[in-house]
Amino acid sequence: MRIILIITILAVQITSAFSQEFISFSNSNPELSKEKLSEFIKLQEKNRSLDTLELPFWDDFSSTQIYPNQSNWADMNVYINSNLCQKMPSIGIATFDAVDATGVIYEGANYETSFIADKLTSKPINLNYADDNSIYLSFFYKPKGYGNQPEHNDSLILEFYAPTEEQWHEVWFANGSGDKDFAFEIIHITDETYLQKGFKFRFKNYASLGTSTYPSLAGNCDFWHLDYVYLNRNRNLNDSVHRDIAFSKPLESLLSNYASMPWSHYKSMINKPLNSNIAVSYANNDRLMRLVDSLNLYLEDLSGNSPVQKLQAGAYNVPPFNETLLAVSNPFTFAENNEDFADFKLSANIVTASYDSIVNNTVEYIQEFRDYYAYDDGSAEAGYGLYGTGTKYGSVAYKFTPEKSDLLTGVKIYFTQTYENASMQYFWLNIWSEGEDLMPELEPIMIVEGVRPEYENELNKFHLYTFDEPITLDETFFIGWTQTTDDMLNVGFDFNTDASSNLFYNISGEWQQSSIEGAVMIRPVFGDFYVSTENVEAENDINIYPNPATNNVNINKKGQLYIYDIQSRLIYSNNNFEGGNVNLSSYKSGLYLVKIISDNKVYTKKLIINK
Numbered sequence: 001m002r003i004i005l006i007i008t009i010l011a012v013q014i015t016s017a018f019s020q021e022f023i024s025f026s027n028s029n030p031e032l033s034k035e036k037l038s039e040f041i042k043l044q045e046k047n048r049s050l051d052t053l054e055l056p057f058w059d060d061f062s063s064t065q066i067y068p069n070q071s072n073w074a075d076m077n078v079y080i081n082s083n084l085c086q087k088m089p090s091i092g093i094a095t096f097d098a099v100d101a102t103g104v105i106y107e108g109a110n111y112e113t114s115f116i117a118d119k120l121t122s123k124p125i126n127l128n129y130a131d132d133n134s135i136y137l138s139f140f141y142k143p144k145g146y147g148n149q150p151e152h153n154d155s156l157i158l159e160f161y162a163p164t165e166e167q168w169h170e171v172w173f174a175n176g177s178g179d180k181d182f183a184f185e186i187i188h189i190t191d192e193t194y195l196q197k198g199f200k201f202r203f204k205n206y207a208s209l210g211t212s213t214y215p216s217l218a219g220n221c222d223f224w225h226l227d228y229v230y231l232n233r234n235r236n237l238n239d240s241v242h243r244d245i246a247f248s249k250p251l252e253s254l255l256s257n258y259a260s261m262p263w264s265h266y267k268s269m270i271n272k273p274l275n276s277n278i279a280v281s282y283a284n285n286d287r288l289m290r291l292v293d294s295l296n297l298y299l300e301d302l303s304g305n306s307p308v309q310k311l312q313a314g315a316y317n318v319p320p321f322n323e324t325l326l327a328v329s330n331p332f333t334f335a336e337n338n339e340d341f342a343d344f345k346l347s348a349n350i351v352t353a354s355y356d357s358i359v360n361n362t363v364e365y366i367q368e369f370r371d372y373y374a375y376d377d378g379s380a381e382a383g384y385g386l387y388g389t390g391t392k393y394g395s396v397a398y399k400f401t402p403e404k405s406d407l408l409t410g411v412k413i414y415f416t417q418t419y420e421n422a423s424m425q426y427f428w429l430n431i432w433s434e435g436e437d438l439m440p441e442l443e444p445i446m447i448v449e450g451v452r453p454e455y456e457n458e459l460n461k462f463h464l465y466t467f468d469e470p471i472t473l474d475e476t477f478f479i480g481w482t483q484t485t486d487d488m489l490n491v492g493f494d495f496n497t498d499a500s501s502n503l504f505y506n507i508s509g510e511w512q513q514s515s516i517e518g519a520v521m522i523r524p525v526f527g528d529f530y531v532s533t534e535n536v537e538a539e540n541d542i543n544i545y546p547n548p549a550t551n552n553v554n555i556n557k558k559g560q561l562y563i564y565d566i567q568s569r570l571i572y573s574n575n576n577f578e579g580g581n582v583n584l585s586s587y588k589s590g591l592y593l594v595k596i597i598s599d600n601k602v603y604t605k606k607l608i609i610n611k
Contacts, residue, residue, distance in 0.1 A: 020386070020387065020388055020391075020507075021384065021385070021386055021387075021396075021505050021514060021515070021516060022384070022385055022386065022387040022388075022488055023382045023383070023384060023493060023516060024382060024383045024384075024385070024387075024416075024488060024490055051124070052123070052124045052125065052126050052197060052198065053072070053122075053123050053124065053125045053126065054125075054126050055125070055126070055127075055135075055231065055232050055233055056230070056231065056232035056233075057072065057122065057125055057229070057230070057231040057232070058229070058230050058231075058232075058357075059072050059073075059229050060089070060090045060092060060227060060228050060229075060244075060246070060357065060359070060360055061080050061090075061092035061093055061094050061226075061227060062090055062091050062092035062246070062357075062359045062360040063092075063359045064080055065080055065081070065092075066079065066080055066081070067079075067080060067101070068080055068094065068120065071123075072122060072123060073120060073121060073122060073123065074121045074122065074123050074200075075101075075119055075120065075121050076101045077100060077101050077117075077118040077119050077120065078094045078095060078096055078118050078119075078120045078226075079094070079095045079097065079099075080092060080093070080094055080095075081093065081095055081379075082249075082250050083146070083250065083377070083379045083381065083495075083496055084145050084146045084147055084223065084225065084381055085142060085145035085146065085225050086145070086146070086249075087181060087182065087248065087323060088182070088227060088248050088249070088283075089140050089182055089227045089228050089242070089246065089248070089283060089285055090227060090228065090244065090246030090247070090248065090283065090285070090357075090360040091246060091247040091248060091249070091250070091360050091363055092227070092360065093225045093226060093227050094120060094225070094226040094227070095145075095147070095223060095224070095225050095226075096117065096118040096120070096156065096203070096204075096205040096222075096223065096224040096225075096226070097117065097118060097147060097148075097205075097207065097220050097221065097222065097223050097224075098117045098118075098207040098209065098220050098221050098222055099117075099220050100118075105209070105220065109207070109209055110208075110209065111208075111209045113208060114153050114154060114206040114207065114208045115206065115207060115208070116204055116205075116206060117204070117205050117206065117207040117222070118204065118205055119202055119203070119204040120202060120203045120204070120226070121200060121201075121202035122200050122201050122202065122231075123200070124163075124197070124198045124199065124200055125198075125199050125200065125201075125231065126197045126198075126199075127189070127194060127195050127196060127197070127199040128195065128196055128197045129195055129233065130192060130195050132195070132233055133190060134233050134234050134235055134236065135188075135189045135190075135195070135231070135232070135233050135235070136186050136187065136188055136189065136231070136232070136235040136236070136237070136239060137186070137187045137189060137201060137229075137230070137231045138184065138185065138186040138187070138228070138229075138230050138231075138235075138239070138240065139184075139185055139226060139227070139228060139229045139230070140182040140183065140184055140185075140226070140227045140228045141156060141174065141182065141183055141185065141224060141225065141226050141227075142179075142180060142181065142182045142183065142224070142225045142227075143156075143174075143176055143177050143178070143179065143180060143223070143224055143225075144177075144178060144179040144180075144223055145179065145223055145225050146223075146381040146382070146495040146496075147220075147221075147223025147381065147382075148220065148221040148222055148223055149176065149177070149178055149179070149222075149223075150176025150177070150205070150207070150221075150222035150223065150224060151176045151208065151222070152175050152176050152177070153175070153176070153206065153208070154175075154176040154205070154206050154207055154208055154221075154222040155173050155174060155175050155176060155205065155206050156173065156174045156203065156204075156205050156224045157170055157172070157173045157203065157204050157205070157206070158170070158171055158172040158173070158187070158201065158202075158203055159171065159201065159202050159203075159204070160189070160191075160194050160199070160200075160201050161194075161198075161199060161200035161201065161202070162191075162193040162194055162196070162199075163196040163197065163198035163199060164193060164196060165193060168202070171187060172185065172187060174224075176222065182225075182227065184240050186235075186237060186239065186240060188237065201231070203226060205222065205224050206222070207221055207222035208221070208222065209221060228242055228285075230242070241285070241286060241287045242285040242286070243285070243286045243288075243353075243355060243356070244285045244286065244356050244357055244360070245282060245283070245284050245285070245286070245290055245292060245318060245350065245352045245353075245356055245361070246282060246283055246285065246356075246357070246360035246361065247280075247281065247282045247283075247348070247350070247360060247361065247362070247363045248281045248282055248283040248323055249279075249281035250363055250365065250496070251278070251279070251280070251346055251347075251348060251363050251364065251365035252279055252365065252377070252496075252497070253275075253365070253367060253377070253497075254274055254275055254278070254299075254330065254332065254334075254344075254346060254367055255273055255274065255275065255367075256273045256274055256275045256276075257273050258273075258373055258374060258375060259374045259375055259376060259377050259378075259497060259519075260367070260368050260369060260370065260372065260373070260374040260523075261273075261369065261372075261373050261374075261403070262369070262370065262371050262372060262373065262406070262526050262527060263339070263340060263341050263342050263369035263370065263371075264340065264371075264404075264406075264526075264527055265402065265403040265404050265406065265526065266334070266369055266403070267336050268403065268404045269403050269404075272333070272334075273403075274330060274332075274333075275330055276329065276330055277327035277328060277329060277330055278297060278327070278328045278329075278330050278346075278348075279325065279326070279327060279328075280295065280297075280313075280325075280326040280327075280328055280348055281323060281324065281325050281326070282318070282323070282324055282350060283322070283323045283324070284318040284319065284320060284321065284322050284323075284324070285321070286320055286321075287320045287321065288320055289317055289318070289319060289320060290317070290318050290320075290352070290353070291315060291316070291317055291318070291352075291353075292315060292316045292317075292318060292350050292351070292352060293315055293350075293351040293352065294312060294313075294314070294315055294350070294351045295312075295313040295314060295315075295316065295326070295328070295348065295349075295350050296310065296311065296312055296313065296348070296349045296350075296351075297310070297311040297313060297328065297332075297346070297347070297348050297349075298310050298311075298345075298346070298347045298348075298349075299332040299344055299345070299346055300344065300345040300347070301334075301335050301342075301344055302343040302344060302345055302366075303337060303339070303342065303343070305335060305337055306335035309331070309332050309333075311328070311331050311332075313326075313328045332346075334367075334369075340371070340527075341368075341369055341370050341371075342368075342369045343366060343367070343368055343369070344366070344367040345364055345365070345366055345367075346364065346365045346366075346367060347362060347363065347364045347365075348362070348363050348364075349361060349362045350362075371525050371526055371527050372412055372523040372524060372525045372526065373400050373402070373523060373524055373526075374523045375494075375497055375499035375502065375519040375520075376492070376494035376497055376499075376519040376520070376521045376523075377494055377496050377497050377519075378494075378521075379494055379496065380414055380416055380492035380493060380494060380521055381493065381494060381495045381496070381518075382416070382492075382493040382495065382518075383415075383416035383488070383490030383491060383492060383493055384396075384490070384491050384492070384493035384516070384518070384520050385483075385488035385489045385490055385491060386483060386488065386489075386505060386507060387486070387487070387488040388486065389486055390486070390507060390508075391483065391486050391507055392483065392484065392485055392486050393482060393483070393484070394482070394483055394505065394506060394507040395430065395480060395481065395482040395483075395505065395506045396480040396481055396491075396503070396504070396505045396506075396520070397430070397432055397440040397478035397479070397480040397503075397504045397505070397506070397511070398478060398479055398480050398502060398503055398504075398520055398522050399434075399440075399476065399477075399478050399502035399503070399504070400476070400477060400478070400479065400502075400524055401475070401476045401477075402473055402474065402475075402477075402526065404474070405472060405473070405474035406472065406473065406474075406526040406527055407470045407471070407472050407526065407527060408431070408467070408470055408471055408472070408473050408477075408524055408525070408526055409466060409467060409470040409525050409526065409527070409591060410464055410465055410466040410467050410470075410524075410525045411429065411464075411465050411479055411522060411523065411524050411525060412462035412463065412464050412465075412522070412523040412524075412525060413453075413462060413463055413465065413491060413492075413521065413522050413523075414461075414462045414463070414491070414492035414521035414522075415453040415454065415455055415463065415489070415490060415491060415492065416490045416491075416492050416493075425452070425453075425483065425484065425485045425487045425489065426450060426451065426452050426484050426485075427451055427452070427453075427481045427482060427483045427484055427489060428447045428448065428449055428451065428481060428482040428483075428484070429447065429448040429451045429465060429479075429480075429481055430444040430446065430447045430448075430478075430479070430480055430481060430482055431444055431445050431446040431447075431471070431477055431478070431479050432444050432445060432477065432478040432479075432480075433445050433475075433476075433477060433478075434475070434476040434477065434478065439504055439511040439513075440478040440504060440506075440511055442506075442509075442511075444482075445471075446467075446471060447482070448465070448467065448468075451465065451481075453489060453490070462521070462523060464525065466590055466591065467591070468589045468590055468591070468608070468610060469591075469608065469610070470591055477524075478504070479522060479524050480522065491520055491521060491522065492520070492521030493516075493518050493519070493520060493521065494518055494519040494520075494521060495517070495518045496518075497518070497519040498517045498518060498519065499518070499519040499520070500513070500514045500515070500516060500517050500518065501513065503520055541557070541603050542555065542556065542557050542594065542596060542603045542604075542605040543555070543556040543557075544556075544594060544605055544607055547607055547608060548608040548609065548610040549584055549607065549608070549609055549610070550584070550609070550610065551583065551584055551585040552581055552582065552583055552584060552585075553581070553582050553584055553607065554580060554581055554582075555577070555579060555580070555582060555594065555596070556579055557579060557596045557598055557603055558577060558578055558579045558596075558598060559577060559596045559597050559598030559599070559603075560573075560574070560575050560576075560577065560596065560597040560598070561573065561574045561575075561577035561582075561594070561595075561596050562594075562595040562596075562597075563582075563592055563593070563594055563595070563607070564592060564593045564595065565590065565592055571587065571592070577596070584609055587609055588609070589609050589610050590608075590609060591606060591607075591608055592606070592607040592608070592609060593605075593606060593607070594606075594607050
């Protein structure tokens with residue numbers, strides 16, 4: 001990749017009424033993979049060996065993550081999560097969509113034609129109660145949430161299995177629609193063909209990929225969400241209440257401006273950027289006023305270098321069918337260390353009546369400090385970009401303000417995939433300074449040409465784009481892209497964090513603030529890459545020339561020589577370096593670190609290779 005300083009304003013095409021910022025949905029789920037599936041199967045093996053279940057059957061999807069609990073379910077297609085819905089009855093839902101257990105769109109999926117996608121099948125259950133008229137199955141369901149809206153023919157279906165017939169029968173369905181609150185459904189089971197040992201039930205959804213006219217928009221689609229699945233005897237048609245208090249929303253970052261920031265930047269600040277309050281949300285799903293006996297919060301230094309901080313936040317009465325949103329005064333501080341990173345676990349726990357489920361009474365959040373700034377929480381619910389006629393050479397800019405002067409060495413971007421990777425288009429990676437109107441300047445101060453989306457297979461893995469010539473920044477800047485076609489690039493988008501006030505786009509020659517609430521998954525990376533040293537001496541004690549170098553470099557210091565790339569990987573070593581020439585012909589352009597150990601002292605200096 002080659003960096004060019006822009007000396008003229010980019011030409012911008014005349015836009016049409018159809019050009020706009022746009023949200024799409026990935027053709028894959030980065031939380032799911034063959035490796036994750038295999039790992040989960042091994043962990044759940046003891047549960048998979050269980051035979052016919054006895055009543056009651058209950059799952060609120062809070063006991064596992066990613067895949068369904070194999071104590072209850074016979075398959076693993078649906079996605080267990082806490083980030084694709086708002087106003088959940090309890091923390092944890094089962095999401096039906098168009099991707100399978102390995103996170104890819106189902107084989108044989110077609111445009112515009114509905115196909116059977118996810119299935120959630122119970123293990124065999126003993127319903128051998130022929131004369132019992134009090135058996136009911138109930139559940140909460142919801143279309144869309146933060147996902148794609150299911151169309152009218154993209155339905156959610158419930159089927160019952162008749163053991164003696166060895167047949168499945170459809171007993172309930174819901175047609176697709178726009179976003180709604182969770183709805184309650186209860187079904188009376190009276191047919192003797194179902195009142196047998198070996199009874200099963202399953203949910204499944206129909207999905208369709210939309211139109212092939214816009215392939216860069218086609219991806220995962222037609223979302224349904226399920227919660228509080230309950231099958232038991234001694235129920236009636238009006239038994240719609242769950243006597244349960246549960247957390248209804250994940251915890252959020254303790255930082256006031258970002259989800260994460262470089263640890264070195266945080267430590268350099270006198271006034272630490274912490275939220276004054278901690279947001280906690282839980283729901284009373286009972287028809288009676290209920291008491292939360294105590295709310296307790298903890299902050300644990302995962303390095304183990306400091307004691308766990310605790311807060312007893314009191315007791316609370318919760319009205320019936322009510323979601324309580326608390327703002328608890330934040331007493332916590334982050335214990336500093338001499339490392340280049342830190343991790344802290346924030347957790348909250350509620351103590352309720354003994355008959356409540358306890359698995360949904362605890363939530364956790366990992367506060368990470370690395371080498372980047374982030375607004376997003378690391379989960380991509382959708383993809384963001386510019387789309388439509390006239391968006392060729394359109395730009396997106398994301399605003400950041402570093403807390404200290406530092407070297408911007410690259411940017412991490414999470415791209416969501418579209419069906420058949422239709423969004424694999426080149427773009428320019430840009431940096432803008434801030435103008436007098438507090439928006440990006442029209443002319444970028446730097447652009448990296450010839451960049452394409454890179455997809456990572458690991459869990460929520462960002463791709464790191466490193467700069468051949470890092471730049472020092474000490475004030476507000478914008479980082480983003482200029483696309484080279486009308487196709488959408490599909491950068492990851494987090495609905496759970498709203499950073500739209502920092503996001504801008506330019507289609508017609510003027511910058512506009514984003515109108516879509518959420519956070520684009522772009523993270524600027526700062527600082528020298530990490531090399532562990534002690535007694536480091538000044539850079540001036542090493543003479544490296546030429547610098548920048550092309551194929552060869554001369555180093556004047558003798559000793560143990562190590563050269564690291566920007567990701568801290570050792571690429572060259574010589575334990576008896578006598579000084580002189582080092583051949584760099586096999587190394588790519590970029591920023592490197594030279595380290596020499598001589599006379600029990602460590603010397604370091606940055607090296608730029610520019611070919």
